Amino acid sequence: MRKSFYEYLMTERNPNGYDEISQFANNAFFDTQFPKHENNFEIISKYLEENAGYLPSMTIFDEAWQKYLAYLD
Template identity: 70%
Template sequence: MYRESFYQFLMTQRNPDGADEVEQFANNAFFDSAFPKQSQDFEELSHYLEENADYLPAMTIFDTAWQRYLEKMN
């Protein structure tokens, strides 16, 4: 069964005018050329964001986005 990557899911959350934290995360991730675009792995993504994503003010935003991702995938 095909499962989209987290990045592919995240791009569906983009909204340039949105105030939602996940929408803002998605908007900023779009401009992050090093984002692990093929990953479906929580640990890999979490580590990358902690080390590289200055645009993510809190990891709880990633956690929220990851929950939405899992809900969509199931």
């Protein structure tokens, strides 16, 4: 079964990390409404645009998404 984006993102989590993707992962971990079982770009992107005040730029999500796709290969 294909891992969800959230499952991948949690591999990037680092409470002591300062890079943008680590910070995104750390904040997503505490976001109880994050679509944890989703692997559809559009659905996750829409959720983040509307609900993730902790994400300063959607470019961070785009970078994380590219890493996710590479991870799946």
